Amino acid sequence: MTERTRAPGTGGWPPNFPIEPSGGVAEGLVVRSVSGAIEGRTNGSRRRCSSTNCPGWFIGVLWESGQQAYLCSEGWRYDPASRTVRVVDGGEISARFVSPAPLGIEPLPRTEWPARAALAHRKGWRIPPTGPNPSL
Ligand SMILES: [Zn+2]
Secondary structure, eight states: OOOOOOOTTOTTOOTTSOOOTTSSOOTTOEEEOTTSOSEEEEEEEEEEOOSTTOOOEEEEEEETTSOEEEEEGGGEEEETTTTEEEEOSSSTTTOOOSSSTTTOOOOOOGGGSOOHHHHTTSTTTSSOOOOOOTTO
């Protein structure tokens, strides 16, 4: 363990995004790309962004394209009512705008995406999506 950890709610972590007892986020939360056209799911991991001087946090996301990414919180917003993470800045599925230029990984063409049945065995997709929060 070389990862630096800070108390939840500090260091730029979105205060409305629940942290699990494991220190990560819930697995299976829906993630939407910048255009909204590509769907991902959180795999539950959370760690500080590796970019120098960035106050953000990475969350692990498995896109339906089969691409695994770590998205910095500087490029996404969490909506507690719908329990959805929306990429709002940077590349379509990378949320990256700090480094390296220009915008991180590009989505694979649909012909190269994994079959849904295969995706359903992978982390983030192996459980049903959490769905809206009825208390909000
Ligand atoms: Zn960052």
